[in-house]
Amino acid sequence: MSNEVKTLTETALIGTALSAYLATSVCAILVAVTIAQGTFYYRNYDGDSKLIKYFVSSRQLIGILIRFTSWFRFSPLSY
Numbered sequence: 001m002s003n004e005v006k007t008l009t010e011t012a013l014i015g016t017a018l019s020a021y022l023a024t025s026v027c028a029i030l031v032a033v034t035i036a037q038g039t040f041y042y043r044n045y046d047g048d049s050k051l052i053k054y055f056v057s058s059r060q061l062i063g064i065l066i067r068f069t070s071w072f073r074f075s076p077l078s079y
Contacts, residue, residue, distance in 0.1 A: 030067050034060055 038060040042053070 005078050027067050031064050032065070 041056055
């Protein structure tokens with residue numbers, strides 16, 4: 001391989017790795033915020049019914065799953 005091809009390949013790999021790292025970092029922060037919100041809710045609203053608590057917990061779980069799966073949809077590795 002020529003030096004130009006090696007340079008382009010290395011640049012593409014670095015760009016892909018950086019994109020994956022940034023996407024994972026943002027996703028981890030969003031998941032941490034979601035977990036913190038759920039914990040805050042369960043600690044401060046003891047009087048709510050179990051139905052509402054189940055709804056909130058299922059919504060939190062769906063939010064976490066959406067954040068993790070959205071990274072795979074928009075990842076440069078999926079193209």
